[in-house]
Amino acid sequence: MSDSLEKLYGTRFGGGMRSWRWYLSKVMRLFLRWFRLCPRRGRRKRPSRIRDLWNYGTVLLKSQYYNVLTNSDTVLDCVFEPIYWLVDNMTRWFGVEKSDIPTVTICKKCIVPKPARTHHCSICNRCILKMDHHCPWLNNCVGHFNHRYFFSFCLYMTMGCIYCSVSAKDMFLEAYDAIESSYETPPPAFTHQERMLHKSLVYLWVLTSSVSVALGSLTLWHAVLITRGETSVERHINRRERKRLRLRGKIFRNPYHHGKMNNWRRFFGVEKRSDWLTRVLLPSCHLPHGDGLTWDGPQYRNNTEAI
Ligand SMILES: [Zn+2]
Ligand SMILES: [Zn+2]
Structure with missing residues (x-):
């Protein structure tokens, strides 16, 4: 019995050489502890309703954050940011600002000149002249013409x-x-x-x-x-x-x-x-x-x- 255990753990009870299995188990335990998946031996955390709720809230927040970051609009914005920057600076370079419309900028979403007082509505997905706000009751933007x-x-x-x-x-x-x-x-x-x-x-x-x-x-x-x-x-x-x-x-x-x-x-x-x-x-x-x-x-x- 003692021989078989010795073979398994590679050590005699009471000390001596330790096998690769023991080291592997130690490393795995450290690894898990590092990711806070495994509590320390002999130091069990007391079950707490508040801690559970906190953990649940953290997971929810992280999930929401992940969803926001992986939203197609956000991903496209991030990918196209260098192009936006290029369009913005190149047009400035070629003197769009010196045209008849002095305060014109470029809409990053529509890639068209954006006159003064114009703003892009993310709900209507277009630029609105003299945009006031997007009205959810009318399901339309309120701007220059209305x-x-x-x-x-x-x-x-x-x-x-x-x-x-x-x-x-x-x-x-x-x-x-x-x-x-x-x-x-x-x-x-x-x-x-x-x-x-x-x-x-x-x-x-x-x-x-x-x-x-x-x-x-x-x-x-x-x-x-x-x-x-x-x-x-x-x-x-x-x-x-x-x-x-x-x-x-x-x-x-x-x-x-x-x-x-x-x-x-x-x-x-x-x-x-x-x-x-x-x-x-x-x-x-x-x-x-x-x-x-x-x-x-x-x-x-x-x-x-x-x-
Ligand atoms: Zn726009
Ligand atoms: Zn709108």
């Missing part, structure tokens, strides 16, 4: 919801009281149709009042942006730029700000007084101010560090 329609839609929708909420307030209160009274003993004798009407009225009022608050906030925010002459995307860019220049002791000036009232005129395409009625209050299919490719403005347009 910004006015988007704002009018938000404004009139909010006004409609406020009108419904205010005018239906008494009906809502009556319907709510009727629903509440159904818990009394004996319950009031409402027909099925009346009960449905009460529920519909409460639903209508809650819906319109919530929409008027949510959409009203969005409309107000867009009104502030239009007054400042910037889009939602530019808001972030300008804020960053303002902060950067402030640290250098300079003042940032938005090159697309033409004064509060002029910004609104340009936004709605108002050229004469009567246009406020015909082009803003009444439905109109006129094109927006400018072509969205070039932007006229004050003298400091190309120099954001001016003033």
Whole structure:
């Protein structure tokens, strides 16, 4: 028995020479420990729910990270990055910047010139002139050609919801009281149709009042942006730029700000007084101010560090 064990382990109990199997097992154990797959002998970790959750979370995060990195868009971006760099620098070299469109850059995704205020929408997968944002409700981008329609839609929708909420307030209160009274003993004798009407009225009022608050906030925010002459995307860019220049002791000036009232005129395409009625209050299919490719403005347009 002792001979066979000796043959197997290559050692006598109590010390002596150790076989290659022992060394292999030691190396494998060290290797596994190195990858944290095997606990140390005699030092078992206490089972802990928090540690299990932590490990589970780590695995999930690593998996997500791996998925993001192996996403076809990310891989293509990484592979084509040298080409983007080449296109960007070569076009600059050949003097695209000296053309009529002074602030033009190249869209890395579309490989086409990108005029000022244009941004690439990764959802629509194309460049949008004067991009404001991608609207998930409309499933479309809001940009140069539909910004006015988007704002009018938000404004009139909010006004409609406020009108419904205010005018239906008494009906809502009556319907709510009727629903509440159904818990009394004996319950009031409402027909099925009346009960449905009460529920519909409460639903209508809650819906319109919530929409008027949510959409009203969005409309107000867009009104502030239009007054400042910037889009939602530019808001972030300008804020960053303002902060950067402030640290250098300079003042940032938005090159697309033409004064509060002029910004609104340009936004709605108002050229004469009567246009406020015909082009803003009444439905109109006129094109927006400018072509969205070039932007006229004050003298400091190309120099954001001016003033
Ligand atoms: Zn693009
Ligand atoms: Zn989009």
